[in-house]
Amino acid sequence: MDSAPNSDGVAVVFVHGLFSSEQTWDKFLVLVASDEELRFVTTLRFGYASPKVRLRPDRRIPDYNDLAEQLKTFLETRAKSYERLVLVAHSQGGLIVQRYLTRMLATGRGQELARIKGVVLFACPNDGSGIALLGRKIWWQRHPQELGLRPLADQVKDSQRMVLEQIVNAEAVGPSACPIPFWVYGGTQDNVVVRASAQAAFPRAAMLPGTHSSIIQPGSHEDPSYQALREHLRGVCRVEGVEELGPPSPGSPGSHKEEPDSGHTDSPPSAQAALIRWNHPRLGTVDFRDRQTFVEIFKELGGFND
Structure with missing residues (x-):
């Protein structure tokens, strides 16, 4: 279950990674819901199938194009009423977000992306992941999602190039372009997605303490990962005129009552x-x-x- 809707504010759509689920965002969900200064923020979680193996011959594992289309449907239905969106993704989720954006641009729907006010990526393998690569090739040689996580995967790099040229560095909204800020973070102890891959060529890149999994498991409102997301959401609120940010209310984070x-x-x-x-x-x-x-x-x- 997501937070109570507030279509006048900002909706944050969380996208999980490989072999994971919507529940990976539980800690962020609770912290946002209890943060008085994010009272105009609604949280939504996008979930998708990411099994390790395919056990039934009548079923298949969705690839990135499938999941990009599923995300499009989610945003056009569950998030339809929100005029301002921020997409937050972990690991493979960031590649799905980028594939969604490029597919929208490729079909001349750049204007529809204007309501996306920012994208935050945590430990996204923009240049792939080399960990246990030989074993992955043997065990998951035909897994369509794992294929996209291999170093310098062609389709992943093509999507990234288009995102950088026609979104991150775009100057105006049009059918094939839409300026959207990206904030990307790597984990200082992450050996699954190393810094070079997490940051890639994105201009707004930084590092946060944590491993590949702990980077999205904030323990409190003071956790660096939560603080980073919180500041981006507050910034979107200021730019969009959603709220006037004042001193924290009694009982909110930062209040000592x-x-x-x-x-x-x-x-x-x-x-x-x-x-x-x-x-x-x-x-x-x-x-x-x-x-x-x-x-x-x-x-x-x-x-x-x-």
């Missing part, structure tokens, strides 16, 4: 509480700004038994 601890992990606090503090056994202590958001996240993470 002490609030009573409910001490419960298996039931939601009363509806009258102005601030809801949840002690989650895995995510730690998280403050929520309203009951509706808390109940939705509480159910999503298994707090209720339906």
Whole structure:
């Protein structure tokens, strides 16, 4: 379940990586939902099939073109009502985002990309990944998604070149161009996607602490990965005039006002509480700004038994 919709704000669409799922974004989902200064942000998660093996002859593993088209459908349906989008992707998810963008440009639909206000990539193998390459070639020699993760894969590099020329460095919106800022990050301890591949030729590139998986598992609002995403979202809000950013409200991240601890992990606090503090056994202590958001996240993470 995603956060409560707010079509007047900014919708963040999270895209996971290879052999992963929508649940990989749980920690980001909770932190965004409990951040008062991101109250105009709605979170959506795009999920797709990424199995390690194909067990049934009547089924196939989707390739990047399939997934790019699926993402297009998702954005045109689930995210249809939002005028401002930010796409956030991990690992292979970043390649799917780039393939979607280039396919839109190739069909003369650049103007439709104007509502995308930014793209954030975490540990995306823009130049491929060389880890365990021999074993991957033997075990997954025909896996259509793994093929795109091999070093300097032709179609991946073609998409990247088009993104750089007609999106990152574009000057105006047109049928075959649309300027969209990309912010790309590598992990300082990531040996799956090394710095050169994660940053590639993108001009706005930096490094964050973490491994290939931990880079998208922020433990708190102060985690560098969350702080990086938060600042990009705040920047989009400022540019788009979505909100006037002021000092943090009581109980929001950055506020030092002490609030009573409910001490419960298996039931939601009363509806009258102005601030809801949840002690989650895995995510730690998280403050929520309203009951509706808390109940939705509480159910999503298994707090209720339906």
